[in-house]
Amino acid sequence: MKKGLSALVVAALLAGAGSAALASPLTPDPGRGGKARKAASGASCTARSYRGLRTTRYAYAAIVRRSARAYGRPDGRPFASFERINVNGVSTVFGVLGAVVDRHCRPLWYRVQLPLKPNGRLGYVRPWTVSLWPVRTRIVVDLSDRRVRLYRSGRPVLETRAAIGTTATPTPRGHYYVNQRLVPSDPSGPFGPGAIGISAFSEVLTGWTQGGPIAIHGTNRPYLIGGAVSNGCIRVRNDALRRMFAAADAGTPVVIRA
Known part of the structure; x- marks a missing residue:
């Protein structure tokens, strides 16, 4: 299984998100193994703000580590649970749309697409339950x-x-x-x-x-x-x-x- 992005790298890319999304120099480049430049000293975000993590050039996958629960909203109640391996014997993966972050730009929740009915089902998952991986x-x-x-x-x-x-x-x-x-x-x-x-x-x-x-x-x-x-x-x-x-x-x- 892919190792995924470190917490420091995730915070760095989120610090550079916002309206410019993944165009920031703090964004990890999937073509270089997902590494990002170091976040600027003192970089900050508005607490519990939302940062988009998808453009037409870059996106991110969230790979379930052991198990993960999906929530309808941050701090809400879970409505679905997922194991590391799905029914077909492959890793369970979500499509990442963005993140709710703290004031240090660290993710509190990821907003993700889910492989559930009805089509287009979305939810929120905790960052420690998944590994983020860049997709181009x-x-x-x-x-x-x-x-x-x-x-x-x-x-x-x-x-x-x-x-x-x-x-x-x-x-x-x-x-x-x-x-x-x-x-x-x-x-x-x-x-x-x-x-x-x-x-x-x-x-x-x-x-x-x-x-x-x-x-x-x-x-x-x-x-x-x-x-x-x-x-x-x-x-x-x-x-x-x-x-x-x-x-x-x-x-x-x-x-x-x-």
Whole structure:
């Protein structure tokens, strides 16, 4: 498991957040192992203020250490619990949106995206229950032109055609994140060589296993790419899936738009 950012580094990047978010020189650079410059002496924040931790160039994943509880608001009551390993045997990960900080810019709570229904579910987790890790990739799925685009540090690095959900089983629009990457036992099967699980669920197939989770995956029927033929998942050609699978770490923001 990744070690994650130290408390000093997290405080430094939060001290440099605010309206400029991650553009501050105090921001850790994911391309250099997540290290940050030392926070300026005397850096301070307004106690219990909120600092955003996501732009189109950088984002952060929160990896559950042992267990974590999600709260509807800071100091509220927990509504969900998560273990270090999820039902599919991989690390439990949240997408980080920002943090509530103390006057020294140390995080008191992280505001995170959760892999729960309804789609787009948010919550707050305690910082000592997770490890923060920088992510510099982003995925955008355009349903209208049936294309998937992968960005690194804000720059496009991959564009590929995709198959999307049918009218009866549509691909859900919204803001999500990569919460798991899975390798099927049969690479020649319907998922191809891999599946990039995202924190979205089908809004119509409620009786499916695990609630009908949505994924970007490969295919054994490439001739259907470009059509509206799936149960809600996004299918891409296997060569594109391999590249995307290798690049898009857990925590990568995913936008699905019309």
